[in-house]
Amino acid sequence: MSAALLNVQDLSVEFTAYGRTERVLKGVSLDVPAHSHVALVGESGSGKTVVMKAIMGLLRHPPATITGGRILYAGRDLLTMPETERLALRGTAMSMVFQDPMSSLNPVFTIGDQMATVLKYADRRLGRSRGRAARMARVHEVLYHVRMHDPERVTRSYPIMLSGGMRQRVLIAMALLGEPKLLIADEPGTALDVTTQAQILKLLQDLVEARGMALMMITHNLGIVRETSSYVYVMNKGVIVEASPTTKLFAACNSDYTRALIEAVPRLTGDIRFGTQAHP
Amino acid sequence: MSRSMLEIIDLCKDFPVRDVFGRRIGEVKAVNHVSFSIARGEVYGLVGESGSGKSTIARMIMGLADPTSGDILLNGENIATRRGGSGSNRKVQMVFQDPGSSLNPRRTVGQSIAVPLDAHSHPRADRGRRIAELLEMVQLPRNFAQRYPHELSGGQKQRVAIARALAVAPELLVLDEPTSALDVSVQAKVIDLVVDLGRRLQLTFLFISHDLSLMRNFAQVVGVLYRGRIIETGATTEIFANPVHDCTRRLLASVPVISAEEEAMRPTIPPVDGEVLT
Numbered sequence: 337m338s339a340a341l342l343n344v345q346d347l348s349v350e351f352t353a354y355g356r357t358e359r360v361l362k363g364v365s366l367d368v369p370a371h372s373h374v375a376l377v378g379e380s381g382s383g384k385t386v387v388m389k390a391i392m393g394l395l396r397h398p399p400a401t402i403t404g405g406r407i408l409y410a411g412r413d414l415l416t417m418p419e420t421e422r423l424a425l426r427g428t429a430m431s432m433v434f435q436d437p438m439s440s441l442n443p444v445f446t447i448g449d450q451m452a453t454v455l456k457y458a459d460r461r462l463g464r465s466r467g468r469a470a471r472m473a474r475v476h477e478v479l480y481h482v483r484m485h486d487p488e489r490v491t492r493s494y495p496i497m498l499s500g501g502m503r504q505r506v507l508i509a510m511a512l513l514g515e516p517k518l519l520i521a522d523e524p525g526t527a528l529d530v531t532t533q534a535q536i537l538k539l540l541q542d543l544v545e546a547r548g549m550a551l552m553m554i555t556h557n558l559g560i561v562r563e564t565s566s567y568v569y570v571m572n573k574g575v576i577v578e579a580s581p582t583t584k585l586f587a588a589c590n591s592d593y594t595r596a597l598i599e600a601v602p603r604l605t606g607d608i609r610f611g612t613q614a615h616p
Numbered sequence: 617m618s619r620s621m622l623e624i625i626d627l628c629k630d631f632p633v634r635d636v637f638g639r640r641i642g643e644v645k646a647v648n649h650v651s652f653s654i655a656r657g658e659v660y661g662l663v664g665e666s667g668s669g670k671s672t673i674a675r676m677i678m679g680l681a682d683p684t685s686g687d688i689l690l691n692g693e694n695i696a697t698r699r700g701g702s703g704s705n706r707k708v709q710m711v712f713q714d715p716g717s718s719l720n721p722r723r724t725v726g727q728s729i730a731v732p733l734d735a736h737s738h739p740r741a742d743r744g745r746r747i748a749e750l751l752e753m754v755q756l757p758r759n760f761a762q763r764y765p766h767e768l769s770g771g772q773k774q775r776v777a778i779a780r781a782l783a784v785a786p787e788l789l790v791l792d793e794p795t796s797a798l799d800v801s802v803q804a805k806v807i808d809l810v811v812d813l814g815r816r817l818q819l820t821f822l823f824i825s826h827d828l829s830l831m832r833n834f835a836q837v838v839g840v841l842y843r844g845r846i847i848e849t850g851a852t853t854e855i856f857a858n859p860v861h862d863c864t865r866r867l868l869a870s871v872p873v874i875s876a877e878e879e880a881m882r883p884t885i886p887p888v889d890g891e892v893l894t
Contacts, residue, residue: 379799379800379801379802380769380770380799380802381769500666528666529665529666529826530665530826530827530828530867530870530871531665531826531866531867531870532665532666533870533872534869534870534872537872556799556800557800557872558800558874559829559871559872559873559874560872562872562873562874563872563873586874586875596801597800597801598874600800600801600803600804601800601829601874602803602804602827602829602830602832602833602834603829603832603833603873603874603875603878604828604829604832604856604868604871604873604878604881604882605832605875605877605878605881606832606833606852606853606856
């Protein structure tokens, strides 16, 4: 399908450490069409973060080696294009929101400094430049878009002065600075409690919708999948075991693994009886 | 009255707020006149957003923090004023939220489990046998005693933490978000284990979480904590069918669910939208 904004074909990745080689991705293929909401679900260790890192070009070599496959962004293979071109896409064509907002922000710089730096590089990649005042104005504007009501105060703050939910908003704002077409969110609510998580997910969806971006959500929580995505890829041990529209997945899934995953989710209706030892 | 295993009476904890010169300029009432009791063999769930005071209550029960006022009765005996440091009461043990940081990375699993055994003067000659027995209880192979935490997965680490908490045969186990760092499927297995152990060893649980769907499937009685106060309490089924307080409704409305029946159970107030200051 060439209409997809992002098209991963038969991607294989190996990790080598201590003289041992482990195949972590075994031919993963997935599509993220423009303006779509796609989820990649799997347990920890299934390889979902490796997929995302491969797409963003964040895999370190060594230990990681991409042994096969293609990653097409708007029809162009990210793996064969010159490094400079690929760098130019990062943050401007595709951005990502990391899982743990505390460890992805630098504790010794203010939010304003960090965001201005991100914006400076995004501008440079897009071949434009603006002065410091204009940069701060843009930073304030984006912070306002992620519903921070007092952007001036936020930009003067250090990460430790903000709550978990606010830090996550800052990360989302950072990802938006370069106006990407594709946003990859790696477990964006996991470090937060349910009410804050619900706010962050709602915010992400609103932003993506309003800007016509595509969203790729990486998560292990099927409830989040159901509420944010229209198409799901289920991953287990480096293989996509199921690809299906979200509604279909919950109505009738094909793989035993997916069924086990669904059955492990505690229900509000109280359907799960623990203590039976019958889980995946 | 004496049926209760644990009774919390009018418990308060204030944290001082100081200015830059260290002068006391006020206080935060982290726990504000909280009372509840847990019957023997019961699973009591304490729910609340972050900052609502859940963990502070757990720390006071464990003797890791001193209450500002109020009483904590364990089998009728007041433990709020005891001295002797953390975890000194054999009958109450705790499993912490993050197994990655609650296990000492420089101790083997066996050494970690031996700490409470030594602290409560378990005979040294019997130590190896007891450690093997505890590992078996949490369904880990015996040779895990020689492993270090970094060699274990998150779920395995949490099993070790459970084994350590069970080492001195407690009656009450405090579980502070024991599965929030774990995947859903791993969480199901760990909770399974906890439920089975609870039955076998006749344990009483204080289960702390913000995950209401997990609460629904695990706890019989729930107390909802908001800004240091219990705002709603009752049988789990009751609270879920009929949440009264806004905060409870908001917590319920925020749970990501996977079926239409569950969706129908959620109150329809939108989550509050806006920044919250620390």
